[in-house]
Amino acid sequence: MTEPPVGEKGAWPAPGPARESPPGSRWLPPLRLPRALLDPALTGLPAGDGEGLVTVRLGIGAGRISAIEAVPAGPELAAAPLALTPPVDPHVHLDKAFSWSAFPNRAATMAAALAANGREADQRTANQVLERGEAGLERAWRYGLRGLRSHVDSAGPAAEASWQALLELQQRWQGRLELQLVALVPIAFWSSPAGLELARRVAGAGGLLGGVLGPPFRRSASDRDHLLALLRLAERLGCAVDLHVDEGSAAPGAGLALLTGLIERQGCGVPVTCSHASSMGLLPLEPRIRLAERMAAAGLQVVALPTTNFWLLGHQDGLTTPERPLAPIRLLQQAGVPVALGGDNVQDPWYPGGDFDPIELLRFAAPAAQLAPWRRLGLVPFTSAAARLMGLAWDGVVRLGSPADLVVLGAGSWSELLARPPQRRVLRAGEWLQPPTAEAPQPGLAPFAARADP
Numbered sequence: 001m002t003e004p005p006v007g008e009k010g011a012w013p014a015p016g017p018a019r020e021s022p023p024g025s026r027w028l029p030p031l032r033l034p035r036a037l038l039d040p041a042l043t044g045l046p047a048g049d050g051e052g053l054v055t056v057r058l059g060i061g062a063g064r065i066s067a068i069e070a071v072p073a074g075p076e077l078a079a080a081p082l083a084l085t086p087p088v089d090p091h092v093h094l095d096k097a098f099s100w101s102a103f104p105n106r107a108a109t110m111a112a113a114l115a116a117n118g119r120e121a122d123q124r125t126a127n128q129v130l131e132r133g134e135a136g137l138e139r140a141w142r143y144g145l146r147g148l149r150s151h152v153d154s155a156g157p158a159a160e161a162s163w164q165a166l167l168e169l170q171q172r173w174q175g176r177l178e179l180q181l182v183a184l185v186p187i188a189f190w191s192s193p194a195g196l197e198l199a200r201r202v203a204g205a206g207g208l209l210g211g212v213l214g215p216p217f218r219r220s221a222s223d224r225d226h227l228l229a230l231l232r233l234a235e236r237l238g239c240a241v242d243l244h245v246d247e248g249s250a251a252p253g254a255g256l257a258l259l260t261g262l263i264e265r266q267g268c269g270v271p272v273t274c275s276h277a278s279s280m281g282l283l284p285l286e287p288r289i290r291l292a293e294r295m296a297a298a299g300l301q302v303v304a305l306p307t308t309n310f311w312l313l314g315h316q317d318g319l320t321t322p323e324r325p326l327a328p329i330r331l332l333q334q335a336g337v338p339v340a341l342g343g344d345n346v347q348d349p350w351y352p353g354g355d356f357d358p359i360e361l362l363r364f365a366a367p368a369a370q371l372a373p374w375r376r377l378g379l380v381p382f383t384s385a386a387a388r389l390m391g392l393a394w395d396g397v398v399r400l401g402s403p404a405d406l407v408v409l410g411a412g413s414w415s416e417l418l419a420r421p422p423q424r425r426v427l428r429a430g431e432w433l434q435p436p437t438a439e440a441p442q443p444g445l446a447p448f449a450a451r452a453d454p
């Protein structure tokens, strides 16, 4: 027998009986991983416990998973921490992040957000976008994200500067974070000569075509014509599409119905993501189910964005109302539509909070969208479903040979995770990152330190 397995820290639970490490590998201490994030084909692993978790010991070597072993439950393993593979955020806005302090939207309405966004975008510079994007990606990285899709305001004066800055960041972060970029413009823009020129450049940069589809909807057929023109353009250039659809309360599901109908009749050869899909949640049950089934058959996928939706939508005369438009996540999943969750806005006129922290999004979504993380469909919208939606090379399921990438949480159960924000340690390619700065003592509180206890 060779030496006992090597733990990363003395404080971790004892790793149990000594085991031989695969050549060139080391063992991590036991971890509680969701069965949904472990290779379903792996024999020798039990089904998840009541929390959907399996206690495993992972061998790592050369930055990859070299061994996966189940650890029988026992008292010495009770403190094994919860761990996930690094989450993915399929919907952010790096170009406007952190602009709230200069362009606040204290009315907290969609109209006021749009107006403040416009004023801010009119003076946006490449350096600002570079700083905002770098700060956002640095946070995302330390919090454990491994991929983000950012929409980019692409029709105004700041478009050129924003793309330059974000393409530079895409290069700078290559190999650590996969950054996808979506050109966000009014749908009609894609039918113009300037739209065609932008689409060619976006395609050349490997980006996606995006846009906003209602509300409001025009009475004429122009929305349908412009949407069809966008889909045809995207197919011609081989670009995926990601739309802001039905982000409101009016005309429930109208944009999704229009898009689905078009694809049913005309087909579409590129992946199409529907971001928001909020007002669909206000449809009566039967039409909601029928639309979800048609969306599944049309191959559409959905990114639900509860934070910004709950902040901006459903205001009625200053009252908190029961009508809180949000994509019907679980119904869509049951119909077979892939659903992921995104953080959307971070400290910008659309939402004053947020910090590119996927664990905080999971903690928020659990009560807000009734996504129980011990259910496979409650967890995958942040992990493997989000990775597949973005077309990432790794779906975030731990297999022999997959990246040795983990987010280890200072919580031993889902209940503990929901009870308080956990500290975390992020493993990337077998190396531990420095903890997020949010875990450091807050300098502003230093003058208020308590005296030492007697």
Ligand SMILES: [Zn+2]
Binding pocket: 091, 092, 093, 151, 244, 275, 344, 345
């Ligand atoms: Zn958005």
